[in-house]
Amino acid sequence: MKKIILSGMRPTGKLHLGHLMGALDNWIKLQDEYECLFMVADWHALMSEYENPIDLKENILDNVVDWLACGISPKKSTIFVQSHVKEHLELYMVFSLITQLGLLERCPTYKEQMREITNRDLSTYAFLGYPVLQAADILLYKAEAVPVGEDQLAHLELTRQISRKFNHIYRLEFFPDPKAVLTRTNRLLGLDGRKMSKSYNNYIALSEEPDAILKKVMNMFTDPARIKFTDPGHPEKCNVHSYYAVFAPERKKEMDERCRKSEIGCVDCKKELAQILIKYLEPIQEKRKGLLKNKTKIFDILAQGEKKAGKIASQTMSEVRKLINLSDFAL
Ligand code: TRP
Ligand code: SF4
Numbered sequence: 001m002k003k004i005i006l007s008g009m010r011p012t013g014k015l016h017l018g019h020l021m022g023a024l025d026n027w028i029k030l031q032d033e034y035e036c037l038f039m040v041a042d043w044h045a046l047m048s049e050y051e052n053p054i055d056l057k058e059n060i061l062d063n064v065v066d067w068l069a070c071g072i073s074p075k076k077s078t079i080f081v082q083s084h085v086k087e088h089l090e091l092y093m094v095f096s097l098i099t100q101l102g103l104l105e106r107c108p109t110y111k112e113q114m115r116e117i118t119n120r121d122l123s124t125y126a127f128l129g130y131p132v133l134q135a136a137d138i139l140l141y142k143a144e145a146v147p148v149g150e151d152q153l154a155h156l157e158l159t160r161q162i163s164r165k166f167n168h169i170y171r172l173e174f175f176p177d178p179k180a181v182l183t184r185t186n187r188l189l190g191l192d193g194r195k196m197s198k199s200y201n202n203y204i205a206l207s208e209e210p211d212a213i214l215k216k217v218m219n220m221f222t223d224p225a226r227i228k229f230t231d232p233g234h235p236e237k238c239n240v241h242s243y244y245a246v247f248a249p250e251r252k253k254e255m256d257e258r259c260r261k262s263e264i265g266c267v268d269c270k271k272e273l274a275q276i277l278i279k280y281l282e283p284i285q286e287k288r289k290g291l292l293k294n295k296t297k298i299f300d301i302l303a304q305g306e307k308k309a310g311k312i313a314s315q316t317m318s319e320v321r322k323l324i325n326l327s328d329f330a331l
Pocket of ligand 1: 006007009010041044133134137146148152
């Protein structure tokens with residue numbers, strides 16, 4: 001039997017190159033080796049966006065289309081929407097019974113977000129419980145591995161603590177001890193050198209039009225010490241160069257040398273990078289267009305995923321209900 005993997009993304013906006021390089025490429029590779037469940041975490045999106053008029057349905061469709069266009073295969077993997085499988089909330093409640101408040105209050109991601117996100121009111125009951133729902137997402141399917149970025153490690157640690165506590169109280173070895181599958185280190189920074197993120201507006205969307213890509217690349221930060229063409233560049237300090245390393249590794253060495261010897265200017269270096277990115281995204285965007293012509297098919301894929309996920313979920317929950325002693329009046 002293949003091991004089970006679960007991962008999720010919040011449908012808060014368009015997917016970008018950071019998602020592709022940080023998560024999706026990993027998901028795609030894992031599909032053959034594991035039994036994969038890929039989930040659109042719409043409840044988690046609402047935990048921060050409950051006041052914002054984001055179009056969840058539109059975002060979910062758009063994100064799933066990107067997943068498929070990049071190579072997530074509904075034949076190999078189960079693709080579904082979190083809120084469509086109601087057991088997530090049921091297990092979330094069960095875990096809420098046994099999760100110490102202090103554990104959540106001390107969670108580093110919680111503290112960081114409370115400090116840094118100032119344009120939303122996150123001082124809610126649900127937001128504190130964000131990692132509890134994430135633990136439910138994972139353990140509902142008894143997933144043993146979770147592909148995530150480093151920013152999610154604290155949540156995974158909480159998942160393990162909840163799993164162990166449940167097992168300790170109710171039944172040893174009922175839930176697994178899920179491990180992180182870390183994304184390879186090919187980290188892609190945003191256009192301004194910070195983490196690529198929607199909220200920093202420093203991203204290139206997977207569906208970005210070619211002229212928008214060119215414009216964004218032309219505005220990228222470069223080696224700050226290189227002001228005139230004749231100043232020798234330091235490609236190791238240049239974000240543009242790190243994009244070459246990811247998207248055109250075969251061009252990296254040559255560009256490195258030409259930059260150091262002032263044989264190429266930043267404008268030309270960026271123009272070439274823009275073309276590389278446009279070419280890179282072209283097949284994905286072609287596939288996207290094809291998929292968007294038949295939205296019913298996308299909703300079918302989600303309905304099938306929901307059915308498959310729902311089966312496992314209801315099995316786990318019926319076991320859990322017994323273990324925690326919820327009354328069962330079935331005769
Ligand atoms: N918290 C994750 C993120 O922001 C999304 C997520 C929700 C998730 N549930 C999950 C990731 C379960 C892995 C497993 O990226
Ligand atoms: Fe960066 Fe290219 Fe300019 Fe060198 S030439 S500093 S690698 S943008």
